[in-house]
Every structure is written in C-alpha cells, then in structure tokens.
Amino acid sequence: MTKKCYGAVELGGTKFTTLIAKDTRTILKKKVFPTLNPKDSLQDIVAFFKDEIPDCETKLEAIGVGSFGPLDLNPDSKTFGFITSTPKQGWEFFNIKGEIEKALDVNVFLETDVNAAAVGEFYLYPVNRIRNLAYITIGTGIGAGIITNGKLIHGLVHPEFGHISIPHDIRKDPFRGVCPYHRDCFEGLASGPAMTARWNLSPDDLPVNHMGWELEGEYIAHALANLIYTVSPEIIILGGDVMHHRHLFPIIHKKARALLNKYIKSRSLEENISEYIVPPRLKDDSGILGALSMAVYETESRD
Amino acid sequence: MTKKCYGAVELGGTKFTTLIAKDTRTILKKKVFPTLNPKDSLQDIVAFFKDEIPDCETKLEAIGVGSFGPLDLNPDSKTFGFITSTPKQGWEFFNIKGEIEKALDVNVFLETDVNAAAVGEFYLYPVNRIRNLAYITIGTGIGAGIITNGKLIHGLVHPEFGHISIPHDIRKDPFRGVCPYHRDCFEGLASGPAMTARWNLSPDDLPVNHMGWELEGEYIAHALANLIYTVSPEIIILGGDVMHHRHLFPIIHKKARALLNKYIKSRSLEENISEYIVPPRLKDDSGILGALSMAVYETESRD
Numbered sequence: 001m002t003k004k005c006y007g008a009v010e011l012g013g014t015k016f017t018t019l020i021a022k023d024t025r026t027i028l029k030k031k032v033f034p035t036l037n038p039k040d041s042l043q044d045i046v047a048f049f050k051d052e053i054p055d056c057e058t059k060l061e062a063i064g065v066g067s068f069g070p071l072d073l074n075p076d077s078k079t080f081g082f083i084t085s086t087p088k089q090g091w092e093f094f095n096i097k098g099e100i101e102k103a104l105d106v107n108v109f110l111e112t113d114v115n116a117a118a119v120g121e122f123y124l125y126p127v128n129r130i131r132n133l134a135y136i137t138i139g140t141g142i143g144a145g146i147i148t149n150g151k152l153i154h155g156l157v158h159p160e161f162g163h164i165s166i167p168h169d170i171r172k173d174p175f176r177g178v179c180p181y182h183r184d185c186f187e188g189l190a191s192g193p194a195m196t197a198r199w200n201l202s203p204d205d206l207p208v209n210h211m212g213w214e215l216e217g218e219y220i221a222h223a224l225a226n227l228i229y230t231v232s233p234e235i236i237i238l239g240g241d242v243m244h245h246r247h248l249f250p251i252i253h254k255k256a257r258a259l260l261n262k263y264i265k266s267r268s269l270e271e272n273i274s275e276y277i278v279p280p281r282l283k284d285d286s287g288i289l290g291a292l293s294m295a296v297y298e299t300e301s302r303d
Numbered sequence: 304m305t306k307k308c309y310g311a312v313e314l315g316g317t318k319f320t321t322l323i324a325k326d327t328r329t330i331l332k333k334k335v336f337p338t339l340n341p342k343d344s345l346q347d348i349v350a351f352f353k354d355e356i357p358d359c360e361t362k363l364e365a366i367g368v369g370s371f372g373p374l375d376l377n378p379d380s381k382t383f384g385f386i387t388s389t390p391k392q393g394w395e396f397f398n399i400k401g402e403i404e405k406a407l408d409v410n411v412f413l414e415t416d417v418n419a420a421a422v423g424e425f426y427l428y429p430v431n432r433i434r435n436l437a438y439i440t441i442g443t444g445i446g447a448g449i450i451t452n453g454k455l456i457h458g459l460v461h462p463e464f465g466h467i468s469i470p471h472d473i474r475k476d477p478f479r480g481v482c483p484y485h486r487d488c489f490e491g492l493a494s495g496p497a498m499t500a501r502w503n504l505s506p507d508d509l510p511v512n513h514m515g516w517e518l519e520g521e522y523i524a525h526a527l528a529n530l531i532y533t534v535s536p537e538i539i540i541l542g543g544d545v546m547h548h549r550h551l552f553p554i555i556h557k558k559a560r561a562l563l564n565k566y567i568k569s570r571s572l573e574e575n576i577s578e579y580i581v582p583p584r585l586k587d588d589s590g591i592l593g594a595l596s597m598a599v600y601e602t603e604s605r606d
Binding site (some may be wrong): 035132144159165166183228232259262265266 | 519562
C-alpha cells in the first residue's frame with residue numbers, strides 16, 4: 001500500500017487547524033492551535049508535520065494552506081505567497097508559502113480561506129455535475145470563493161465580494177454601516193459586527209423573532225441576486241458564524257425568490273431554491289478539507 | 304495554400320451581419336441584412352454562405368453565431384441551440400443552431416451577442432496576458448459577457464448582469480426605473496430607454512453638459528464596482544449605443560475610482576483606470592469578429 005501522505009493547514013485569525021491524510025477521506029491526524037505570532041505559529045506547524053506517522057513517508061507530497069488575507073496570489077509578483085497588508089500584528093508581509101516550503105522541503109499550495117472552503121465544497125460533487133459554485137462566508141467579515149468552469153476566479157486581484165453595494169433604504173434602516181472604506185456596502189450592513197452595532201446585541205443574543213433577522217435576510221438576498229445575475233452559480237453555499245443561525249435560510253430563500261421575480265427561468269431558483277442556497281455540507285470543515293483537496297488534486301495534476 | 308474558410312453571423316433584433324474569412328484577420332466577404340422573420344432570414348443566411356468563393360472550399364469549416372437572446376446554451380437540454388422566450392415575434396423557440404447546421408451541413412458554434420463580443424475582444428490579447436475580461440453593452444438593454452480563466456461564464460443559465468441591483472437614491476433621482484421585472488435595477492435605471500424616459504430626450508439628443516450624463520456615469524460606476532468586487536476582471540470593455548457617447552468614459556473613471564476608494568490595491572484601478580475601463584478596440588465589430596473567432600478557435604481545439 002502507498003505511504004503517500006498530504007498535509008493541510010487552515011490558518012485563521014485566532015486559531016489554526018493542521019491535518020495529515022492519505023487522501024481527501026482518510027484523515028490520520030488533526031490538531032487545533034491558537035494563532036500566535038508568525039514565528040511561534042510556524043514552529044507549531046513545522047513540529048506537527050515533522051512528527052513521524054507509521055503510515056506515511058517522512059516527506060509529505062504537498063501541503064494545502066487556506067489562510068486569512070489579504071494574500072498575494074499572483075505568481076509573477078515578488079511577494080507571491082505572502083500575507084500582505086493585514087491589520088493582524090506581526091503577520092504583515094509574512095511569506096507563509098515560502099517559510100513552510102523551506103522548513104519542510106515540501107510544495108505548498110496557498111489560497112485564501114474562503115477560496116479553500118469553496119474548493120472543499122466543490123470536490124464533494126462528482127466532476128462535471130457542478131462546474132460553477134460560490135461559497136460565501138458571513139461572519140466578522142464577508143467574503144466569497146467563486147468557481148466558474150471548474151476553476152477558482154482570481155483575476156486582477158481577487159474577489160472582494162463583501163464590498164459590493166446593495167440597496168440600502170435609509171428610511172427603513174437608518175443604520176449607517178460599519179465598513180471603514182464604503183460604510184454601507186454588503187459587509188458594512190450585514191456582517192456580524194454590523195448586526196451587533198445596529199441592535200446592540202450580537203447575532204448570538206438576538207432573539208429568533210427579532211426583526212433584525214428579516215433585515216439580515218433581505219441584505220443577503222440582495223447580494224445573492226447580484227451574484228446570480230453576474231456569475232450564475234449552479235449552487236450557493238453560505239457559511240460563517242452568522243449563518244450558524246439556520247433560521248436565516250428560509251428567510252433568504254423567500255426573499256431571494258421574490259427579488260429574482262422569476263426573471264431567470266430555472267427550477268433551481270423557483271421550487272428548488274432550498275437546495276440551491278444551502279449550508280456547507282462539510283459543516284465547519286470546508287476550509288481545512290478544501291486545503292487538503294488542493295494538496296491532493298494539485299499534486300495529481302502535476303504528476 | 305489552404306482553402307479552409309470560416310463563417311460568422313451576428314444576429315441582432317433589427318439587422319444581422321454575415322461574413323466569410325480565411326482566419327480572424329482575413330475577411331473575404333461581408334454583408335448586412337435587415338432581420339425579418341426566421342424563415343426569410345435563414346434563407347438570406349444560407350444564400351450568403353452557399354455563394355461560392357474562389358479562395359474557399361465549397362464547405363465551410365464552421366460558422367460562429369452571436370445572437371440576441373435569450374438562448375438555450377445547455378448542451379443537455381432538449382432546446383439546446385434555440386432562441387427561447389424572446390418577445391421578438393416569430394423567433395420564439397427558433398432552433399437557430401440546428402437550422403443553420405442542417406441547411407449548410409456545417410458545425411455552428413452559438414453564443415449570446417454579448418458573449419461573442421467578449422470573445423472578440425479577448426482574442427485581441429496575446430494568450431496568457433489577459434485571462435479575465437468583461438464586455439458590457441449599454442444600449443436598449445444592458446448585458447455582460449464575462450471571461451474568467453480564459454473561458455466564458457455560463458453557469459446555471461447565463462449571466463444577466465443588466466439586472467443587478469445598485470444603490471438608487473430616490474431623493475436625488477426620483478425616476479422609478481423601466482425594468483418590467485425589477486423596476487430600478489441597473490438596466491431599469493441606466494439603459495438607453497431609461498435615459499429617454501427620465502429626461503424626455505434620447506441619449507443622442509441629451510446635451511453633453513446635461514446632468515443626466517453625471518447620473519448615468521454614477522450608475523455605471525456602481526455596477527462596475529460590483530463587477531470588480533465579484534469577478535475581478537483584468538480589463539472592462541464598455542460597448543453599446545449609450546457608450547458611443549465617449550464623454551461618458553472620464554465620468555465613469557472618476558466615479559469608479561471614488562467608489563472603490565482605493566480598497567483594492569492595484570495600479571489598474573488607480574492611476575491607470577482609463578486603460579482599465581475602455582471602449583471596444585474592435586469598435587462596432589466585436590460581435591461579428593467574436594463569432595468568427597469562435598468558429599476558428601473552436602474548430603482548431605477540436606482538430
């Protein structure tokens with residue numbers, strides 16, 4: 001039996017997860033660490049992967065990393081593979097890809113956290129059934145990983161879907177928004193911190209029947225309608241802390257259907273909308289399993 | 304010398320263009336017809352391509368068609384290659400791809416008019432320089448052809464970018480919008496007919512210093528910012544009748560830059576925005592040359 005093994009890291013602002021696996025389904029070892037400064041966290045990562053496992057060769061095939069950003073993912077850039085202008089102290093311009101590669105002599109495939117989560121959900125589907133997918137996280141911030149024709153969109157920089165503008169009726173919702181750049185963009189109106197600032201209650205403390213949930217569902221529905229009109233995904237996955245409140249889903253389904261107003265003729269958007277806008281099937285593991293998928297499939301495609 | 308030749312059709316609501324070429328640069332013959340009913344127009348198309356040309360083999364390699372829509376572009380569908388629920392009388396559920404293929408015994412590659420225009424502009428660039436491009440037409444309607452990672456986005460149906468919602472400040476612009484589905488979506492606020500209805504003057508009659516142009520530029524800038532945040536194109540091309548008014552470009556550049564508010568760090572969006580949001584380099588031929596490119600490149604990729 002092959003002793004090939006793969007690694008994965010999901011690097012978040014407060015904690016990070018590492019794992020070693022034989023393939024995308026056979027996890028051998030998994031651990032969660034607090035995110036410290038880059039030096040100490042790198043040491044934790046290296047120690048985790050250097051620890052020998054009987055079923056694995058000493059050297060991993062590759063490590064997939066999904067990381068908080070912003071990241072430089074342009075292969076032609078001098079800072080390719082770096083975390084760039086993050087407000088997270090100590091991590092500015094840290095060469096996350098290069099440092100792990102150097103310490104472990106292994107190929108590292110790096111993506112943003114939300115892109116890794118999109119990849120994780122994407123590989124759940126049999127190839128050729130779903131080729132166009134969007135994963136949106138709604139939590140402290142809002143971001144999207146978008147796959148079209150089976151590939152992640154990168155483009156000029158990378159998508160910053162949280163910052164699209166959506167209709168904001170100031171008479172109905174006089175809250176001005178929390179985005180330091182745009183004030184009342186999607187993230188400024190609908191992120192967790194926006195909800196907390198608007199109602200003086202965090203989403204976790206907001207009663208299920210509070211009108212704040214209707215408003216939240218409306219903003220999300222507006223953003224999804226724009227996404228559907230722009231890239232026409234075949235499925236939309238909504239993750240992140242705010243979406244742990246599952247009663248939001250039926251509100252979003254109802255409002256998205258009303259907004260699209262049957263303009264786009266597709267059963268997915270009419271009777272089947274609850275199978276079209278869905279929670280992550282991988283629950284909170286989309287990111288780490290996506291990072292693992294990147295390591296496995298990118299390695300295979302280069303063999 | 305090879306006698307291989309390719310055909311192209313750009314089918315519009317009031318007129319259509321046909322051409323025969325040896326490659327994307329060597330046009331042998333080109334003609335414009337009025338768009339009649341499908342039977343008569345099909346006859347015009349067939350007669351044009353059946354007419355023998357000394358430099359060509361009797362049978363064309365392929366014909367690329369860019370057509371008004373909506374089109375069914377799902378290869379698994381029973382009505383694949385049809386114009387579907389168009390309001391244009393007589394053309395509902397006309398099998399444009401199948402009828403041309405049958406009459407001329409030739410492969411037809413079909414795309415929406417705006418997707419064909421995106422393809423036309425895309426092939427102007429050396430491969431691997433630009434892989435992500437958006438072509439937006441602003442005229443009677445508004446639509447976009449979007450290319451990511453070198454491929455057109457199709458997805459669940461196809462993009463309907465004209466129908467995204469954008470901020471509409473009713474105190475500043477009390478005009479309610481003309482979209483029969485969404486009222487004040489992008490198309491409802493910024494298409495040619497929306498301008499005409501708002502000001503009682505068509506865009507062609509609206510003086511250059513009329514405040515309507517500032518407002519038009521603002522709506523377009525909002526839509527482009529959303530597009531940039533969602534798919535991060537490397538270049539955005541604006542075509543269509545409204546965009547023939549070239550004084551709109553500097554207004555859009557200024558407003559798009561202000562809206563993005565330097566959130567996305569890229570020289571393209573800062574000092575170089577006038578090379579980032581541009582008129583079609585193929586002028587009014589993006590669609591027909593895109594249809595030709597489809598015939599040439601799709602044939603090559605299948606050989």
